[in-house]
Amino acid sequence: MASHESSFRPASRAGKWLDERLPLPRVMHGQFVDFPTPRNINYLWTTGGLLTFFLGLQIATGVVLAMHYIPSAGEAFSSVEAIRRDVNYGWLLRNIHMVGASFFFLAAYIHIGRGLYYGSYKGPREVLWIIGVVIFLLMMATAFMGYSLPWGQMSFWAVTVITNLFSSIDAVIPGLGTRIVQWLWGGFSVSGTTLTRFYALHYLLPFVIAAAVGLHIWALHVVGQNNPTGIEIKQPSDSVPMAPYAIFKDIFALSVFVLLFAWFVFYLPDYLGHSDNYIEANPLSTPPHIVPEWYFLPYYAILRAIPDKLLGVIAMFSSILLLIFVPWLDTSRVRSAKYRPVYKWFFWMFVISVIALGYLGSKPPEPPYVGWARFFTAYYFLHLLVILPIVGVIESPRPLPRSITEAVLGKEPATQVASAGGGK
């Protein structure tokens, strides 16, 4: 853990007694009260707190929804309708859980984008970053299985399409892909058997995510937070204690974000979903236009952009797995894009290409959309595999300030600096 003086003083005799036996309050105090936070972090650094909040919210609402949901092909659809109509406050709990998934992903995308912009993946934060990618993959698996549970048309066909991705292995080892798919299904097609196991895993995975988040926070508190300058904390005046400074910044950002969230929960609960999912699953009729939830659209566009089944699946998975290697693909010694005049532009072009892929993923697989999807898919991989390594070598970064304090207060670190750590 990053070293700092502890201000923890057990107030009561019981507190002192516990401190000598299991110093958990001392550890929490050290990590979430005294913990030195860079004094210059902006509101993008509140997304971690947002994500923790949404994980807790999804688990809390999920556990109570599980008390009313019935994971069988015959009753799943009607039990979800009953939750919305009959269960006391079921409408509220279900809307929070459903819209919560979308906002969880929205916060995650902002969080990932911040990491890419400010170079938060660079040493010594590689492990922190990789755990983040793992959490993102777990979130995707959890969201996908959760989406299957209402057992509507989109649920059923999303499960069919995504589980069938594994049949592409048949092109390498004939028969193996089909075996894997039938193993996932527990039969020769998606059925109630599949639904029940997805339900079991959907209940399990959030707790795996919570454990991974624990590791993520642990790794963060070992190496310390990055900040908009990308310079490490070097002196006491570079940081402020986490409480109250960062904590209240988090609470304010959370309040604003939850206001937007509440607007969707209460007024537009189904806006982010697809109306076809209110038609019960029918294995004999594919909806004319299958689309995943909005947060999966860019990957879906990549899958469809490639005319070969196996290569399409490989491209889709590698579009995410490549993120693991970003700490080594980026060759620049400067972290923050604030001081990288060339990379800055490429970062925004990458963001635009991801948003464009999201739009194209929502469109039918026909010209001109397929052509554009190929273009932006190519650019996505070009950015990660070619632009990121080359720009780091050819670019001359702007001069860095000598410290966070200098970046905030200018060149004269006289008396003001000394008092900044004390919190004025």
Added chain:
Amino acid sequence: MSSHTAEDPNRRDFIVIAAQAFAAVGAAVALWPFIHQMNPDASTQALATTEVDLSPVKPGQAITVVWRGKPVFIRNRTPEEVKAAKDVRIADLKDPLARNEALPDGSRATDENRTKAGKENWLVLVGICTHLGCIPKGQSMGDARGDYGGWFCPCHGSHYDTAGRIRQGPAPANLAVPPYEFLSDTQIKIG
């Protein structure tokens, strides 16, 4: 020189390696029930058969039946559709294999190999797109049938011809021909 040096394997090394190997095999064996429980069980695997009466299906019409939880397309093809399917050169096909369970694996995807001799107007196919498992359109009269007059998968844009062979789009293989036999001129048994 004692026999207990690191370079010289002794009885203790042997016991350690044997115990570790035993534990590894035991762990793998213990894991298997947890994996295998997800596979289709015997009741699912029991090969169900479906009998279908073809008499109400007029030329140009098609019906969909369920076999093993999967849709099976049965189309009574018009002579024009049969001719269109026969006129295609194998070299023009994306997938040159027949994909017919009744024939050896390497059989060519000729129209003859996709149907039963003497009953060439009848085309029986598993109605699942070989790309990602959607149900292609083309069974109902009003459906889009794609650029080759057979079936069109709306999910990712695969076009199948009048013999159910993939012609355009991401699907890697022709629609599969399930095992079936004619019980009489107007009745088939699938499975």
